[in-house]
Amino acid sequence: MRITITDLQEMKQKGEKIPMLTAYDYSTAKLVDEAGVPLILVGDSLGMVILGYESTIPVTMDEMIHHTKAVVRGTERALVVGDMPFMTYHTSVDDTLRNAGRFIQEGGAQAVKLEGGETVADKVKRIVECGIPVQGHIGLTPQSVHQLGGFKVVGKTPEAAVRLLNDAKALEQAGAFSIVLEAVPAPLSKLITERVSVPTIGIGAGPDCDGQVQVVSDILGLFTDFVPKHAKQYARLADIIKTSVGDYVSEVQAGSFPTAKQSYTMDEKIIAELARSA
Ligand code: KIV
Secondary structure, three states, rough: OOHHHHHHHHHHOOOOOOOEOOOOOOOHHHHHHHOOOOOOEEOOHHHHHOOOOOOOOOOOHHHHHHHHHHHHOOOOOEEEEEOOOOOOOOOOHHHHHHHHHHHHOOOOOOOOEEEEEEHHHHHHHHHOOOOEEEEEEEEEEEHHHHOOOOOOOOOOOOHHHHHHHHHHHHHHHHOOOOOEEOOOOOHHHHHHHHHHOEEEEEEEOOOOOEEEEEEEEHOOOOOOOOOOOOOOOOOOOOHHHHHHHHHHHHHHHEEEEEEEEHOOOHHHHHHHHHHHOO
């Protein structure tokens, strides 16, 4: 049985922290699911860490659906959230509903996430009315990087802090089942977490959120272009991969791979006969 939004709500009520992690492919999703992560995000961060774009802005619906399908196939227990890419929920309510519906119907996800607070609350409400759970995302919203003037902490001034609290309340009112807080000062995240009834999930938002989300490639040390301040590397898979691939290259070049162990055999008589006759 998959985790449901009711389970997540109960976790907040019981004070049980909610770990959330991104995944973008079948094999990684399977491992993340087996390791006990209850909430998996197919983040549009895949644009940067999987597809090599400079930001999340070029990511398309078709790319997101492709990766969402793979993640869903790899998971049995986690609730899978599909991240709505840039400009797929901004033009009209019709477009928003069609795109949110694709994540559920084609991708097999159980929920969608979109960026923004008060300005997208009407769209959140309409998606929820269609029976699709929505996770909000406020604070640093990477799809608005040009409007924000870069990747910066959001909510430090009194006006910005009030705006963020109002955004969180608007999402809660609209029916969002959870809210991601990205790059928000820890004391403000704590206050928002106390003031809304739905679970807050922080990334660079301090320890007092109801849960935490990280990009899987950051915590495993797989993405080497940069390491965000809020990420902790639990492993350095990039080093392990480079060493292992280097060993493979050397062994192929030296002729020491493959050995008999990695080779298939056949009846010697057949090959001897073939050598004689051909
Ligand atoms: O795309 C993503 O990975 C995200 C998380 C950083 C919250 O939106």
